[in-house]
Amino acid sequence: MVSRKLDGFTPASQLTLMRYLQGLHEAEPPSSPNSQARYHTGRLPNGRHAGSKPRLMLMGQKRSGKSSISSVVFHKMPPSETLYLETTTAIQSRSLHSFMDFQVAELPGHLDYFNPEFDQASIFGDIGALIWVIDAQDEYLDAINQLNNTIIYLSTTYPAINIEIFVHKVDGLSEDYKNDTFRDIIQRVQDELSDAGYENPPVSFYQTSIYNHTIFEAISKVIQKLIPQLPALESLLNSLCSSCRIEKAFLFDIPSKIYVATDTSPTDTSSYEVCSDYIDVIVDLEEIYGWDRSVENGYSMEERDETGNGDSESLVTMEKKGHNYLYLKEINRYLALICLMGEDSPAEKKVLIDYNVGVFQEAIEKIFPRNDR
Numbered sequence: 040m041v042s043r044k045l046d047g048f049t050p051a052s053q054l055t056l057m058r059y060l061q062g063l064h065e066a067e068p069p070s071s072p073n074s075q076a077r078y079h080t081g082r083l084p085n086g087r088h089a090g091s092k093p094r095l096m097l098m099g100q101k102r103s104g105k106s107s108i109s110s111v112v113f114h115k116m117p118p119s120e121t122l123y124l125e126t127t128t129a130i131q132s133r134s135l136h137s138f139m140d141f142q143v144a145e146l147p148g149h150l151d152y153f154n155p156e157f158d159q160a161s162i163f164g165d166i167g168a169l170i171w172v173i174d175a176q177d178e179y180l181d182a183i184n185q186l187n188n189t190i191i192y193l194s195t196t197y198p199a200i201n202i203e204i205f206v207h208k209v210d211g212l213s214e215d216y217k218n219d220t221f222r223d224i225i226q227r228v229q230d231e232l233s234d235a236g237y238e239n240p241p242v243s244f245y246q247t248s249i250y251n252h253t254i255f256e257a258i259s260k261v262i263q264k265l266i267p268q269l270p271a272l273e274s275l276l277n278s279l280c281s282s283c284r285i286e287k288a289f290l291f292d293i294p295s296k297i298y299v300a301t302d303t304s305p306t307d308t309s310s311y312e313v314c315s316d317y318i319d320v321i322v323d324l325e326e327i328y329g330w331d332r333s334v335e336n337g338y339s340m341e342e343r344d345e346t347g348n349g350d351s352e353s354l355v356t357m358e359k360k361g362h363n364y365l366y367l368k369e370i371n372r373y374l375a376l377i378c379l380m381g382e383d384s385p386a387e388k389k390v391l392i393d394y395n396v397g398v399f400q401e402a403i404e405k406i407f408p409r410n411d412r
């Protein structure tokens with residue numbers, strides 16, 4: 040049955056997908072038939088409990104911007120309102136419900152988590168990724184020092200944690216100063232770690248700001264590393280792009296505007312930006328014409344009857360300048376496929392594109408089965 044549905048894919052992508060499909064039985068089932076878990080992504084690289092949610096931990100010095108990042112990305116707070124956020128004084132943890140359920144925690148900057156009184160296992164034990172926020176507009180030597188101590192501690196005690204460094208608030212800096220600061224921070228982190236005997240530590244650096252798309256792009260990349268199905272998703276997107284001559288394809292999580300996967304061709308920020316803005320348009324339109332997105336419990340039968348939609352579905356093409364256009368299709372309640380179409384993929388070929396996207400959609404349903412909602 041699987042091979043019949045995957046007829047449109049190359050043997051290599053079929054193989055990758057099959058491997059993931061076959062591995063699905065190893066994924067933790069929802070705890071009860073009425074479980075509210077949605078697009079459950081299998082085991083986490085660092086989860087103590089097999090069924091634990093992907094967990095992000097935001098760390099960094101006071102006023103570096105941790106609460107702002109969490110509020111803007113996950114709670115849709117307008118960036119200017121973060122000016123009024125109060126200092127976080129205790130560890131805060133919030134669960135988020137989207138195509139997969141995950142947790143975002145924030146560790147206040149003033150806490151000394153190396154103090155033996157702290158239960159480090161409960162803080163770091165289940166983390167998939169640690170996001171260290173450095174304020175690029177402020178003096179950062181102390182922050183780097185603290186960061187390096189944390190990296191050294193984690194790489195010996197919890198080596199599976201991905202360490203992601205956000206050089207944050209870059210919006211206020213000139214282009215040259217921003218790049219110099221970024222290079223300087225990378226250099227200092229790497230030099231200090233190498234002096235401590237850690238060559239090529241597994242850390243990634245991003246330039247971020249809550250005032251533009253950079254924060255969403257960075258968080259997307261961080262979360263992608265926690266999705267076990269990423270290689271299968273990328274392979275499917277690659278197949279779709281090559282069969283429909285798509286320039287760039289993104290699979291977006293609609294509520295958060297995080298992109299869950301993209302094809303493996305180089306990603307430039309402007310492609311991401313235009314697709315991300317398009318999500319805003321769709322969300323606005325759906326607020327007028329769609330169903331209530333705040334319903335958190337998945338489809339009830341009544342809801343299904345009311346909308347008559349079954350799976351949510353909308354398809355919009357929008358002319359951009361030249362021959363290129365954007366193609367959007369909702370894959371399910373949370374995920375949308377957005378493609379930047381190339382010049383040799385004219386709108387007249389839409390029927391063919393629709394067919395291939397339908398095959399893609401079926402494959403996604405296999406990867407994130409409906410009964411996990």
Ligand SMILES: Nc1nc2c(ncn2[C@@H]2O[C@H](COP(=O)(O)OP(=O)(O)OP(=O)(O)O)[C@@H](O)[C@H]2O)c(=O)[nH]1
Pocket residue numbers: 099100101102103104105106107108118120121122123124125126127128147148149207208209210211247248249250
């Ligand atoms: N210019 C600029 N300011 C930012 C950015 N992100 C956050 N800020 C500002 O930085 C200040 C501190 O932000 P918070 O999010 O409260 O910082 P925090 O790290 O949570 O601080 P604590 O709770 O004290 O640990 C706020 O006034 C934000 O508006 C950014 O990307 N650019």
